[in-house]
Amino acid sequence: MLTALLAIATATAGTPTAATASERVSRPGEYAGYAPVLYDEWVRTSQYLPTRDGTWLAVDLYRPAVDGKAVDRPFPVIWEHQLSRASRAPDGSVSLRGVTSGMAELTKYGYTLAYVDRRGNGASFGTMTGYHSRTEAADAYDVTEWLAAQSWSDGQVGVFGCSNTGDAAMQAATVGAPHLKAVFAGNYSFHKYDAFQRGGIRANWGAGPARTREEDLRNLPVDADSDGALLRRAVEEHQANTSLRDMWRAAPYRDSHVASVGTRPWREYSVATYKEAIERSGVPVYSFDGWDDDFRKESLVSAATLTNPHKVLVGPWPHCGSEGFDIVAEQHRFFDHWLKGIDNGIMQEPPVHYYTGSSHGTGQWRDAAQWPPNPRARQTRYYLGGAASGAVGSVNDGTLTRYGPPHRRGGGDAYTVDYSVSCPEPVGLAQTCPQDEKGLTYTTAPLKADVELTGHPEVSLHLSSSAPDGNVFAYLSDVAPDGTVRILTDGRLRLALRSTQRAPYDVLGTPWHRGDARDAEPMPAGRAERVDFDMLPLSSVVSAGHRLRVTITGADVRESNRTEVSPAPVYTVHREPARASSITLPVVR
Incomplete structure (x- = not known):
């Protein structure tokens, strides 16, 4: 069905044809002509992958396909460290994170997408101790290197996410995984105390997930777990997860030590604590947020602090919103540049792209070399x-x-x-x-x-x-x-x-x-x-x-x-x- 198209695309991947060269567009939220469409199908499979301590993590893989079969050639891999990669609602409908995020669309351009349930969540085994612990960060290293080593991977790996998965994406940059080449993270906390306990005052969010057994069992098992027996075992392990609400209550100060997790959570779970490690990695970071989000200062502080190649996007949005802006296209052009080496100009643009609103609900996008955009x-x-x-x-x-x-x-x-x-x-x-x-x-x-x-x-x-x-x-x-x-x-x-x-x-x-x-x-x-x-x-x-x-x-x-x-x-x-x-x-x- 796609033999002719595939033959052309294979020969010209990363180099648009003459017909598309004159139609190339690469600017914030718009991307066309730089990356040819290679496939019009994807297939989803799921399995467990191992971590260094033997805990199994559930992963969904979305791979380019032809005639219903995954293409047998290596591609860059982009992944998200999720809380639930796939689940079933009470009415029986299925929610697939790769579909709801829109990122499965990138398979048509020659990417493999992976969604991994964090330990203690989804169909993964283990328990969640704290919130973005160093155990989870070590898992991110293991996942990144496992993805890089697979036959369908070319070894170029990127990570993305928003909110708690945006935090997880930034945590992945703290552990020095050799094959991690780019991070696209939204609405995350650079320092958890500044974001969750801003001004020393605890916010009314950040205490989840807190799911019942019944809710947990609605997560989809991996393909090999046909009778759900492994999922049930994993869910039993989840019952020992940390109560985040109780943990935060026990940490009124930035230096509070919490016995239930055996650490100072504001310090251990904050990206800012590992800024030197992120800088040593040199991994490029794209941060995005919205003016109607309580985390919006965090992305700006992150960009100002880190010496890594960095881009910042702030729009007229609530938490993890992007209405009127094609955030998937933006991720596509960022990952094309860093994982495929496509010269689409994204890193030659001013590093800060932000929206200025008005009393009347209208506004305009602007660019700046820094934030705040002094000396204006x-x-x-x-x-x-x-x-x-x-x-x-x-x-x-x-x-x-x-x-x-x-x-x-x-x-x-x-x-x-x-x-x-x-x-x-x-x-x-x-x-x-x-x-x-x-x-x-x-x-x-x-x-x-x-x-x-x-x-x-x-x-x-x-x-x-x-x-x-x-x-x-x-x-x-x-x-x-x-x-x-x-x-x-x-x-x-x-x-x-x-x-x-x-x-x-x-x-x-x-x-x-x-x-x-x-x-x-x-x-x-x-x-x-x-x-x-x-x-x-x-x-x-x-x-x-x-x-x-x-x-x-x-x-x-x-x-x-x-x-x-x-x-x-x-x-x-x-x-x-x-x-x-x-x-x-x-x-x-």
Whole structure:
């Protein structure tokens, strides 16, 4: 059926024909003409592969095929370290990760795709101890080298993933596997504490997977396990998996040691801990994220820290989203360059490709040589001023102005922490809904011209509290003339961990809170303390006629393990000449 096409493709792989050369396109999210279509079929098989300690891991292989049979020639291999490579829903429908991710399409261009269940998950044996442990990293080495050694592999191996599998992809780069040639990772945490426990405050996600036996048994067995006996044995081993929720509860500080896993999890499970090993590998990394994702700073910090060849993509997306952008095409051109040696120009482009949104929901893509895209942004300080009220059911704004610190002495806004924050729908890893009626608000006059904010806002409060500890949250919003509020970004900090230190990696000039147990210091009763923290990065144009608003609260709907004090603490945000409170915004001129 494909004999003629295959003959041409085999002779010209990596070199487009004259007919396609004039139609070549290679730019972010678009790719055509550089890689000829070789096949129009793939076949899926599954089996177990061994690791160094004898644990069997389940793998799905998607291979190019002709007339229903896998092509007997070696290709580059791209793989993902999954939690469930293939499963069956309660209604009986089957979900195949290779299909749902869209990556099986790359078989038509001469790639083999592999999806491997991490130990303690899917149909794999073993137990999951912690979250991205060094045992899993060692498994990634074994998987990479096993894939490279197969007869259908040409030894060029890439790894990809998003969210927990994006973390796993980055972990694969920490172990020095000789045949790992490229990493494409999205929405991952460079340092887990900074991402999961941002500001010392535990988020309400990252506690899974936590599946029942019944749910676990819906994972598909490998081909040779026709009666599911091996799957049932594997599922029994999974019952000893670490409870991630309990583990994180036992680790309130960056240096916490957790007895159940025998380690300091924030350190052992973080990519940042192994940055030197990643740099020694020299493996190129492509990081992507979205402006509506709680991890978005992590990819930028990773790119700024690592000396590896690096590309960064940030779009107008939620966690692991890519709507309107062909992320599979982007992965294709990245892997074509690094695994097949195709000169498609991807590494000659500016390393940062990002989207700038607007008040009206429109926007444009931009390129930059670095992040933040200096020198276009000027850090501009806006001061919190005037009287503000936190009365439930009303918004009585204070002022937000960039014309110097306040002159009146004795200014300050008292606020009783309101724990009743809520949203109509769960927010997960996305931005929360506005909580203006549950906190203190400070708002500018209507803007006289459009204002672009691209970079990292920073909050500096002089704050006193009636309690020795608590959480403070700050939100930056775009307020439309009709009163509609759109949150642009947010920041948060546990007050006892307010001291700042020098980070061991590049945090892009933002305040960094180490968060070790030794750093915990109670708030002195009635005394104003300086509290500095950054907000997550953004890139957005706020339209003329709109206003900017800063909202300060003591609770957030995304908190996990919140400690509610009774009576609720009273915070005072000071705004005097010597104790001014402010926000610094990255204003692009």
